[in-house]
Amino acid sequence: MTTTIRVTTAARYRGLAVTVFGDMAGGLLAVAGYGTADEVPIAAIAVKRRAGQRVYCVSGRGTWTASVAAAAAEAVKAREARDHRSI
Secondary structure, three states: OOOEEEEEEEEEEOOEEEEEEEEOOOEEEEEEOOOOOOOEEEEEEEEEEEOOEEEEEEOOOOOOEOOHHHHHHHHHHHHHHHHHHOO
């Protein structure tokens, strides 16, 4: 069974709202400005079940959270850290 989601969160990257979308079994993608000409991919997000509920982890991070919104905020932090290192 495939379960897809698309959630626009309160997280923002460069002023653009971050949307998390994808398939719960295959993984999610956080994108700032989803559906606009300014779209920016932020991070991949892994999904798994723990104690009967879904938990989310941003690629490259070790912290799991039960909230898609928290995962989106963590994705922004990770992306901003990468941006800062590349300057």
